[in-house]
Structure formats: C-alpha cells, structure tokens
Amino acid sequence: MNPRKIVVVGAGHAGGTFVALLRREGYDGQIALVGAEEHAPYHRPPLSKSFGTSGTGRDEKVKWIYDPGYYQSQGIELHLRESVTAIDRDRRHVVLTGGGVLDYDLLVLATGAEPRRLNLPGEGLDGIHTLRDLADAERLEEAILSGAPLAIVGGGYIGLEVAAAARAQGVDVTVIEREDRLLARVASPALSGLLSEHHRASGTRILTGAQTVGYVCDSGRVGGVRLADDTVVPCGTVLVGAGAVPRQALAEQAGLECGNGITVDARCRTNDKSILAIGDVTNRPVDGLEIMDGRMRVESIPSAVDQARHAVDLILGRPAQDHEVPWFWSDQFDLKIKIAGIVHGDYETVQRGDPAGGGFALYHLRDGRLVAAETVNAPKDFMASKRMLSSRCPVEAAALRDPATDLKVLIAA
DSSP: OOOSEEEEEOOSHHHHHHHHHHHHTTOOSEEEEEESSSSOOBOOGGGGTOSSSSOSSHHHHOOBSSOTHHHHHTTEEEEETOOEEEEETTTTEEEETTSOEEEOSEEEEOOOEEEOOOOOTTTTSBTEEOOSSHHHHHHHHHHHHTTOOEEEEOOSHHHHHHHHHHHHTTOOEEEEESSSSTTTTTSOHHHHHHHHHHHHHTTOEEEESOOEEEEEEETTEEEEEEETTSOEEEOSEEEEOOOEEEOOHHHHHTTOOBSSSEEOOTTOBOSSTTEEEOSTTEEEEOTTOOSGGGEEOOOSHHHHHHHHHHHHHHHTTOOOOOOOOOEEEEEETTEEEEEEEOOOSSOEEEEEEOGGGSOEEEEEEETTEEEEEEEESOHHHHHHHHHHHHHTOBOOHHHHHOTTSOHHHHHHO
C-alpha cells in the first residue's frame, strides 16, 4: 500500500489513535479525520465511572487522547461537527453533511457503536438517558446529582459502573436485568455472583429475570419503569444500558460486507482493498475463540488500539504481528476489575485468593489450558493471565488454586 490521501471516519479512540500512530511512525501523506462531535478525540471509559468527583467544568472532566492542538501541529485535518453521508467507492471520495467532498486513496472506517434502542412505550419521556459520549455523560451527571432515584435498564458493565458512581452520591439505585444474572453475556457466573453481592451490600437493588416493557409518565417526565408482570419501579431518572450496536449503516450503503459489524480480516481489511475498518464497529477474528466462526465484535479500548497498530503496520508495509490478547477493565466502588480473554463455552473455574480478603482471580480452563481470567484488585494475576493466554501454555488447576504457587514458574514451564 502507498496511499497519499487517507481519510478516517470516526473521531473516537480508534480513529484518534490511528492518525497519531500513523504520523508518529513516519507517514508523511495527507490525513483527514472526520468526527460528528465538536470535540477532538477523548477517553470515553471515564464517562461511566464517576459523577461529581472531579472539577465542575467540562475542561476538568475531559481526558484527551492527545491535546486538541496536537492534530494541527502534526498536519492532521480535523473535520469536527461533520458526518459522512455517503461513500463513493468508484470515485474514492466521501460526502460530508455540510456538502463537502474528501478524496481518498485509503479510507479507514472507525465509526464505533451506539446504545441499543429498546423502542418501548414512553421512551421519549424526559429523564430517560443513554450513555455513549460526553454530552450524554453531562446530562446524566446532572440528573444523578439531582438526587432522584435512578433505574438502570440492563445489568452490563456500563450500568454497574454508573450504579456504583450513583450510590457514591447517595442516590437510590435499582438495576433491572432481564437475564437470570448480571453480566450474563460477558462474565462468568462466579464473577457475576460476587459483583451482585457487592452491589447489594452497597445498597443497590437488583432485579434479575425482570423484563422492561415500558415507562410510566409523571407530569411529562419519567416516573417509573414498567415490568412484564405489571409492577412499576419508581424512579426519576432512567439509564438504558442494554448493550451497543455497531454503526455500520454507512458501510452497508457502500456495499461493504457486514454482519454484526463491518467484516474485517486480521489486518483490518474489508472486502474493498481501499477501505480498512477498526474499533468497535468491526467484526474481527479473535485467536482462540471456538464459537462464532472464531470472530466477534470486541468492544474495548485495548482492541481499538491494537487494530489501529495493525492498520498502521499494513499501510507502512510492515509484516503482520500477533494480536494482543483481548482484555477489558471496569471500576466499581473499590473494585478494579480486569479481564483477559473471552469468557465463553464450557470451562472449569479455579479461584485464586479470597474475595473477602482483597484481591482474587477466577481462572477459566478448558482441556488444561487457560481460556480467560477475571481478576479483581489482583494486577499480578491479570498480567500473568495475559502471558498464559498469549503463550497457550498448559496449566494445572491445582497449581493455579494454590496462592503459594509462583505464577512466573507456570508461565516459564
């Protein structure tokens, strides 16, 4: 590849990291970065983890990926408050909402994901929120700091992070989850149970096996969440945290292959040799994943950064490198949760450490090898688990379970 004009659609973590890495690694062609928000790329994970704990102004809350002035200094064109409405693959240009056109030799799609809509009666009432960007976070923070009872529809990581932050502000919180446990699709039953206990002990009400069917109006605002059994959970604020869906409409309109995200190979290539895709919008191969044909959407900052690096290597003509082991993190109350690998299928769970005594780890094994690890306040276990997953070394359950076992010895073996 030798593109002289590169256009990146999406100014989130994937897009912002990609353009910076490209420049840092010596690319001297034209780069344009298009973003729908008014802001340069910023860190999104903090948006769900704290409310009212930092400065009161926007400047004190935003954590930039790179200082906003960085892009101009590096000759990167920023097209903010703009979206791409169409891709012309024959002419190799994109059309912007303002009517402008950007030509490209290479197009990189980093359009991310957006909150899943439930399309329930009453969804348009004031007081019902989703959380994806800075504007969402500011509106939700104002609602939480008002002190009104909060109902969270969906027991995923974002919902639990917001629940923890709201409880720290003394807000009454109810989490409503339709599955029979929290984090049913992304965490082991063991971790789900431990986190449920922690949230309940902190005063959060948790309803599982509860289907939300609509919202109750109270003087023009949301006043409650109606469940399938016709009970109502009273509240003054609702956060809908029912997962995210990929922003793939633009790619679909352009005829790119999609299926729960834009389909890419290990080097971020789509079915058009002039278009790459990176970040949460992609459906990518994952090493060691035995389900879903070995591919999935990996919604995480580490995955976005990893794909950005692979895309840069491809553009600069470098050989393919191994992908980083997928990993994730979440902060809830005093719990620093880090997960390596993908929790899926059948596995044997081995607990190392005591949840009541501080840090612990849950190692998930299949056929004598580690498939995933969930750690809480245990950074050394987390780092060791990443190395075990990367090396695919065999490991004995008894050795992992014994806190006296030196994990470095297991990896070396």
